Amino acid sequence: MATPARFPDAYQPDGGGANLADILERVLDKGIVIAGDIRINLLDIELLTIKLRLIVASIDKAKEMGIDWWEDDPALSSGARRRELSRENDELKARIAALEAASRTAESAPEIAAAEARPRKRGGSPRAKGSEGSTPGEGGDR
């Protein structure tokens, strides 16, 4: 029991104290929950934890990818990519609908658009940010 410290040096990225996100993530969200005499409604703690999680976790990313992607997807970023692809597909479906409406006589347009709707096989599909409006490669290649 309790041999005095033979700790390795502490590592913090900036050489200073731990960042607040690292601390809150542990102190607030981990650790044993046990009722003391002062009862905070457990619901309050849960709500606080959720709120803090929204601050601690990336809000932009949370919106972009769904807040639980790291939990349900052990493959990590593949979940993010899946959602990107899913959204791209939605955008492309919308384009297909527009094309179909614009040129009901030409059958080829939807087929090309449908082929474009599978960027998964091509690798390197552009991230969705700012990609609306121009889809390089399409249109320029014909």
Next chain:
Amino acid sequence: MIDGQLLYVYAVTRPFTAALPSDVRALDGEPPALIEHRGLCAAVSRVPAAHFDAEPLRAHLEDLDWLAGVARNHQAVVSALATVSCPVPLRLATVCRDEDGVRRLLDSGSARFESAIERLDGRVEWGVKVYADSTVPERVEPAPEVTAATGREYLRRRLGQRQTRDRSWQRAGALSRALHADLCERAEAGRLHPPQSGRLSGASGENVLNAAYLVPRDHSDEFVAAVRDRTPQGEGVRVELTGPWAPYSFVGGPDGSPDSGPDVGQDVGPGRGRSEQEGS
């Protein structure tokens, strides 16, 4: 209760004899006090009821600055305890009326504390984060309009930039998977946390992996070296190591329920034996 004072409980350990680091101060500006009871020891400090009774506490919890101060102090005390013993951290703001209340808390949580100490004694937690520095490629490449002769050329460059950024993200993802698998082999347990926002952490880049690993204290040097070895230079990917932490991420869930113990998911093998080999 003594004169409007309550007792804030930071962590529970086994009783210990070694001296705490002399500079550690609890919320009252004093070194934490220790209350021993039936083979367990609670590290506590006095706090004003005006701030820590149920009503004011609830209001304070909405205040990020207040919360940050208490959290840093909580962490400092737990960290000091970790240098001499195996603290089981309690959730922030666990408060009792008096010493009898602390003893009741120790009694009621006795089984959970004992099992956590049993599991965690001699272990520390290391945090490993991977970032994709997705902005770097944009800076080093010339702006498309500078050299693009045609609209088509412009579009191709734009696509190239996006693909570069995408590759940075893919590299970070691939590194995260490989690193996590490797570190799980070296650690007794691993846990994935939600990626952090740069807003609060101040870190640049996109946090892709935010993991914690439970490592025997005596093996920490090897673990740290392994993280260093697997850290690539450049390539728009960054690995960040923090620790050693008290084993916060491994003490168990809100109710100590079995499913919220150390999270040993499919990809988080208990990996008892440390593997000495390098590479995949």
